[in-house]
Amino acid sequence: MSDTIAGLIERRFGLPTRAGQDQPASGTVAGMLARRSQRRFKPDPVAEETLEIVLAAALSAPAKSDLQQASIVVIREAAQRSAINGLVESMPWIPQAPLFLVFCGDNRRIRRIAELRDKPFPNDTLDMFMNAAVDAGIVLQAFITAAESLGLGCCPISLIRNRIERLGELLALPEGVFPVAGLCVGHPEGAGKLSLRLPPSITVHTDRYDASRFDSELAAYDARRAKAEPAEPGKQRFTERWGLAEPYTWSEDKARQYSVPERHSFGPYVRKQGFALK
Ligand SMILES: Cc1cc2nc3c(=O)[nH]c(=O)nc-3n(C[C@H](O)[C@H](O)[C@H](O)COP(=O)(O)O)c2cc1C
Numbered sequence: 001m002s003d004t005i006a007g008l009i010e011r012r013f014g015l016p017t018r019a020g021q022d023q024p025a026s027g028t029v030a031g032m033l034a035r036r037s038q039r040r041f042k043p044d045p046v047a048e049e050t051l052e053i054v055l056a057a058a059l060s061a062p063a064k065s066d067l068q069q070a071s072i073v074v075i076r077e078a079a080q081r082s083a084i085n086g087l088v089e090s091m092p093w094i095p096q097a098p099l100f101l102v103f104c105g106d107n108r109r110i111r112r113i114a115e116l117r118d119k120p121f122p123n124d125t126l127d128m129f130m131n132a133a134v135d136a137g138i139v140l141q142a143f144i145t146a147a148e149s150l151g152l153g154c155c156p157i158s159l160i161r162n163r164i165e166r167l168g169e170l171l172a173l174p175e176g177v178f179p180v181a182g183l184c185v186g187h188p189e190g191a192g193k194l195s196l197r198l199p200p201s202i203t204v205h206t207d208r209y210d211a212s213r214f215d216s217e218l219a220a221y222d223a224r225r226a227k228a229e230p231a232e233p234g235k236q237r238f239t240e241r242w243g244l245a246e247p248y249t250w251s252e253d254k255a256r257q258y259s260v261p262e263r264h265s266f267g268p269y270v271r272k273q274g275f276a277l278k
Contacts, residue, residue, distance in 0.1 A: 001243070002025055002029065003024065003025055004019025004020055004021055004023055004024060004025055005021075005024075005025055005029060005030060005033065006018065006019060006020040006021040006023070007025060008025050008030055008033035008034055009033060010197065011033075011034075011194060011197070012033055012194070012197055013196065013197055013199055014185070014196050014224040014225070014228055015026045015199055015224075016056075016201065019053070021140070025111060028145075028149070029071075031145075031148060031149055034150055034194065034204075034239075035145075035153040035206045036145075036192040036193055036195065037153075037154065037156070037191070037192065038093075038153025038154060038155055038184075038186070038188040038191040038192045039091075039093040039155050039184075040093065040096070040188065040190050040192070041093070041096050041097050041098060041153065041184070041186030041187060041188060041189055042098075042186065042187040042188070042189050043098065044186070044187050045098045046098055046099045046152060046185055047110075048243060050150055050152070051074070051099065052147070053150070054143055054150065054152070055074075057142060057143070057145075057146035058072070058139050058140075058142040058143035058146055059072075059139060059142075060208075061073045061135075061138045061139045061141075061144065062138060063135050064131040064134065064135055064232050065097065065131070066135075067109075067135070068109075068129070068135070069076045069105060069106050069107060069109070069110070069131060069132040069135040069136070070103060070105065070106060070135045070136040070138075070139040070140075071102055071103075071104045071105075071106040071136075071177060072102070072104070072139070072143075073101060073102040073104065073105055073171050074099075074101050075099075075100045075101065075102070076109065080154050080170065082095075082102060082254075083221050084102075084160070084167070084170065084182070085100075085101060086160065087160050087162075087163040087166060087167060087170075088157070088163070089159055089192070091157065091159060093155055093184050094182070094184060095138075095275075096146060096186075097155070097185060097186045098185070098186040099145075099183030099184075099186060100181075100182060100183065100184060100185070100228055101181050101182065101183045101185065102160070102167075102171060102179050102180070102181070102182045103136045103137075103140040103143075103181050103182055103183060104135045104136055104171075104173065104177050104178060104179050104180060105129070105132030105135065105136040105141060105177070105178050105209055105272065106132060106135075106136075106179070107128060107129065107132045107151070107175045107176040107275070108174055108175060108176030108177050108178070109176075111175075111274075115242040116159070124275065124276040124277075124278055125276075125277070125278050126277040126278065127253040128275075129270065129275050129277055132178075133178075135179060136180040136181075137181075138169050140156060140180065140181055140183065144156070144183070147185055151186075151187065152186065152187060152188070153186055153187065153188030153192065154183055154184060154188060155184040156181045156183050157181055157182035157183065157184060158180075158181045160181075161177065161181075161230065161263055161266055162263060162265075164179065164263075164265055164266055164269045165269060168181055168269065168273070173273070175273055175274035176271050176273060176274050176275075177273065178270055178275075179194040182262075188246065193229070194223060195208060195226050195229065196221075196229060198221055198223045199217060199220075199277070201213065201217050201219070202214060202217050202218065218251055222247075222249035222250055222251050222252075223249075225249065225250045226247040226248070226249050226250070230247070231247075231248040231253070235248075235254060235255075236256075237256040237257055238256050238259065238260070241259075242256055242259070265269050
C-alpha cells in the first residue's frame with residue numbers, strides 16, 4: 001500500500017500527480033482509492049450484526065426525490081442460494097462467497113402508494129425506470145464502501161441478469177421491481193487485483209464535453225494498462241473470430257466483448273415487469 005494519497009492515485013491511474021502528496025494514505029478516500037473487487041473469499045460467515053450495520057449504512061445513501069427506490073434481497077436459505085449459484089456457472093466466486101445479495105430497482109412502492117392514496121400515476125416513463133436503477137446502483141456502492149471499511153470484500157455480479165426470467169421467478173419479484181446486480185460478500189482471501197482506470201483526461205471534462213483527445217489518450221491508457229495488467233494467457237475473447245492480439249489491450253478486450261449481442265432479454269423482461277419506458 002502506498003504511503004500517501006498521491007501514491008494511491010498514481011497506482012490507480014498509472015500517472016504521476018501532486019494531489020495528496022502530503023496526505024497520509026488513511027481514511028475513507030484512501031480506502032476508495034485502493035479498493036478492488038474481491039473474487040476469493042475465506043469460508044468464514046459474515047456476522048449478522050455486521051450485515052445489519054452495512055445494510056443500514058447502504059440504505060443511508062441519497063435517493064431520487066426521497067422515493068427510496070432500492071430493494072435488497074438477502075439470500076439466506078441453502079436451497080435458494082444453490083438455485084442462484086446455478087444460474088451462472090462460469091464464476092466460481094459466486095458459490096464461494098459466504099453471503100450473496102441482489103440489489104433491485106423498485107418502482108412498485110410508489111405505484112402502490114399512488115393506489116393507496118387514490119391518486120393517478122401518469123409517470124410510467126424511462127426516466128422513472130432510470131431513477132429506480134440509479135437508486136439501486138447508489139445503494140449497491142454504498143453497501144460496498146461500508147462493507148470494505150469493515151474489512152469485507154465484495155464483487156458485484158450483473159451476470160445473473162443473463163438468466164433474468166429465472167432470477168425474477170426465484171426472487172418472486174413483483175411488477176415494478178427488477179434486478180440491477182447481485183453482490184458477493186465475504187472476508188477476502190488475498191489482496192485481490194487493483195485495476196487501472198481510464199485517466200481523468202478522458203473521464204473528467206471542464207465546462208463542456210471534449211472528446212478531441214480521446215483516441216490518443218485511449219492508446220496511451222491501453223499501453224499503460226497492458227504493461228501494468230498483462231492479459232493472462234488463454235484469456236483473450238473470441239480468438240476463433242478475432243485471432244490472438246499482441247498486446248491484448250483493454251480496448252481490444254472491450255470491443256471483442258461487445259462484438260456479440262449481450263443480454264437482449266433484459267428489455268423485454270423490464271417491459272414484462274410493467275414498465276412502459278415512455
Ligand atoms: C454493475 C456491476 C456489475 C458487475 N458484474 C460483474 C460480474 O457479473 N462478474 C464479475 O466478476 N464482476 C462484475 N463486476 C465487477 C467489475 O468487473 C469490476 O468492478 C471492474 O472490472 C473493475 O474492477 P475493480 O472493481 O476491481 O476496480 C461488476 C461491477 C458492476 C459495477
